[in-house]
Amino acid sequence: MGLRLNQRLSRLKTRLVKDPRALFYLISAAGTVLGLLLCMCWGGPLYKWMVQENDPGIRFADYFAHIARTVDPQHLYQRISWDAMGCFPPLAYCMYYPLYRLTAPRGMITPTNSLEAEIIPGALSVFTIYLIFNAVLFYLAINSTGKQNRKKDFAIFTLLMLSVVFAGSGYMMGNSTMLVVVLLLAGLRLRESDRPMRREGGILLIAASVALKLYPAVFGLLFVKERKWKELFRFILYTVLLLFGPFVFFGGTAGMISWIGHLRETMQYSDYGRLQYLTGIFHTVLKNLTNRDTTVICFVLAVAVCLVWTWLAWRSGSRYRTMFFLICIMVFFPANAYRYSLSYFSIPLIMMLKDEPPKESRRWPLGTASLLYGMLYTIPIWWLMVIPLSRTYTLYTLTSVEIYLYLVTYALIAAVMLAEMTARRREDLRILGGTRRNSGGSLKRTEEQ
Numbered sequence: 001m002g003l004r005l006n007q008r009l010s011r012l013k014t015r016l017v018k019d020p021r022a023l024f025y026l027i028s029a030a031g032t033v034l035g036l037l038l039c040m041c042w043g044g045p046l047y048k049w050m051v052q053e054n055d056p057g058i059r060f061a062d063y064f065a066h067i068a069r070t071v072d073p074q075h076l077y078q079r080i081s082w083d084a085m086g087c088f089p090p091l092a093y094c095m096y097y098p099l100y101r102l103t104a105p106r107g108m109i110t111p112t113n114s115l116e117a118e119i120i121p122g123a124l125s126v127f128t129i130y131l132i133f134n135a136v137l138f139y140l141a142i143n144s145t146g147k148q149n150r151k152k153d154f155a156i157f158t159l160l161m162l163s164v165v166f167a168g169s170g171y172m173m174g175n176s177t178m179l180v181v182v183l184l185l186a187g188l189r190l191r192e193s194d195r196p197m198r199r200e201g202g203i204l205l206i207a208a209s210v211a212l213k214l215y216p217a218v219f220g221l222l223f224v225k226e227r228k229w230k231e232l233f234r235f236i237l238y239t240v241l242l243l244f245g246p247f248v249f250f251g252g253t254a255g256m257i258s259w260i261g262h263l264r265e266t267m268q269y270s271d272y273g274r275l276q277y278l279t280g281i282f283h284t285v286l287k288n289l290t291n292r293d294t295t296v297i298c299f300v301l302a303v304a305v306c307l308v309w310t311w312l313a314w315r316s317g318s319r320y321r322t323m324f325f326l327i328c329i330m331v332f333f334p335a336n337a338y339r340y341s342l343s344y345f346s347i348p349l350i351m352m353l354k355d356e357p358p359k360e361s362r363r364w365p366l367g368t369a370s371l372l373y374g375m376l377y378t379i380p381i382w383w384l385m386v387i388p389l390s391r392t393y394t395l396y397t398l399t400s401v402e403i404y405l406y407l408v409t410y411a412l413i414a415a416v417m418l419a420e421m422t423a424r425r426r427e428d429l430r431i432l433g434g435t436r437r438n439s440g441g442s443l444k445r446t447e448e449q
Helices: 002-018 022-042 044-050 061-069 073-079 090-102 114-118 123-144 150-162 166-173 177-190 196-213 215-225 229-248 252-267 278-290 295-315 319-332 339-354 360-376 381-385 400-448
Strands: none
Touching: 022 044, 022 150, 022 360, 022 381, 044 400, 061 090, 061 114, 061 123, 061 166, 073 090, 073 252, 090 123, 090 196, 090 229, 114 123, 123 150, 123 166, 123 177, 150 166, 150 339, 166 177, 166 339, 177 196, 177 215, 177 339, 196 215, 196 229, 215 229, 215 295, 215 319, 229 252, 278 295, 295 319, 295 400, 319 339, 319 400, 339 360, 339 400, 360 400, 381 400
16 A cells, blocks of 8 residues: 555656646645535535635625616616626626526516526526536637647646636626636637638637726737737727627617716725735735825836736747736736636636646746646635634635735746746847857858958
């Protein structure tokens, strides 16, 4: 028994040395399995500890709240009092309205909030089908990225779906971020195709993701970086049509003006104690240091950080790291970001795991990133040793799981930024060394002549 265990450990060590990306599978699976086993022993309290905002009572809120708003499509944006959901573009309601009509109540009071929408007969069944549809599309998007490998694809899909980011936040809240992840994955894959129609479909899918969530517009930088000006023009055209065209069904010009007002107010949102986005972080730090509201300074600092990420994405020769820095902007610039936004980081993770094995000299960055990714997409059950289950916080977005996830995410961002800067330095030294050798050779030939 001991001999077999030693042999397995030896094989595992060899595999980790050969391809350190296996750290993701090892750490993520270990946390997930242990977390599920402890959930069976402890039950509800541990589940409550893991879910979004430490409150299972808000389950499916981001789905049913939008369903309730589609009762009166023509006055949808005028009826919304300001909140984070008021900034959703009308293309999202082109999806929510048919879902509402599938179970729209007849001869009874129409829903006015998420709880009333949830108890409509058949509403939960339709929501379940919606989640299944999203999950199937997500698996297919993973399968189409990189080299196809059913076992690896299923492992990635399973670990992500069971993680506290996806299962304990994104799918539990019913947020459309899960659908946008699918659209971006599929769109980025299709735009690399040799077939013109597939490339066009990829551009259209990325434009649709922008029209659903707005901040995927940052992926327009890919077209600029690659100098694909015609594709950039079509991307902008598709985005404008998908973003503003659906206002025909949702209030026309008046609805558009109301939506822009909601969007402007949302971007000014900078509440104290938020770890989930840059302005909130700077606001919290400066408030503690100066005891003043420094909204403008916080916004300028947030823009400066995003410009650094833009510069790193622009100069990077790695597809995985380019995507990573663009995702950083997507996740940390919007003012209404929550834990489910961390699911966007699965896009560069999937690319990293599906690429060819790393070269000998570049294993440490992938090993570090795989380690941190494994800690991010899992059930962080070991965190209970640091912050116990009973610990509570007065801020509604500050929980022990939130603290853990964002500390890991910041460490991941720092590791990838360091990897990019060291990779570029090595490339500069290699080019400089080649130039010196060429100059030396030219000088020698000149002397001989």
